[in-house]
Amino acid sequence: MIQPSQADVRRFFCGVYAKARTTAPLEPMEMLVSQWIDEHPEYHVELADVDVALASMQTASPSQQNPFLHLSMHLSISEQCSIDQPRGIRQAVELLTHRLNSLHDAHHQAMECLGRMVHESQLSGRMPDGEAYIACVQRHATKD
Known part of the structure; x- marks a missing residue:
């Protein structure tokens, strides 16, 4: 890696x-x-x-705002979606994109979830929780 x-x-x-x-x-x-x-x-x-x-x-x-971190997160989410890793992220981001009618805006909401997952992983000393990350993106995608 x-x-x-x-x-x-x-x-x-x-x-x-x-x-x-x-x-x-x-x-x-x-x-x-x-x-x-x-x-x-x-x-x-x-x-x-x-x-x-x-x-x-x-x-x-x-x-x-750190433009390099922000752009890195866009790149990370794009790569995650391209290989669907963690499994289900592609569908969750697609649903969010459809709801918002904007891939860019969907990425920004997914970034909140990604940032939360990384932060919680660092605090706990455990591996990142991909399922919680996807659930967070799905919640954004299904908000009224």
């Missing part, structure tokens, strides 16, 4: 942003990342300068 550092992740996202802006050919993973970057123009300034992005790791504030 590849475990990139925080700096590696920032370099990757900034590199994809730069590459997409030059219309250079993108690898499949880069195309997916570029699509999510395009959905978030508010992050373009931060993605445009890799040196600033790396320097800002030292001054990150918990109250500020």
Whole structure:
């Protein structure tokens, strides 16, 4: 399993942003990342300068949105859905997408569930609970 550092992740996202802006050919993973970057123009300034992005790791504030974490979560949910892992996530996100009429908005609600699952796993010292994660997304999908 590849475990990139925080700096590696920032370099990757900034590199994809730069590459997409030059219309250079993108690898499949880069195309997916570029699509999510395009959905978030508010992050373009931060993605445009890799040196600033790396320097800002030292001054990150918990109250500020982290574009690199946010985009990483979009990418994680996309990958989870593509392989349906944990089993049932694809259907849950599809149901949520249909209810909201927006894949982007569905991802944002699924992110809340994903973040909660990761947080609870870290607090308890146990493996992430995929069933609880899917149940959370399903609850969002079936809300009135």
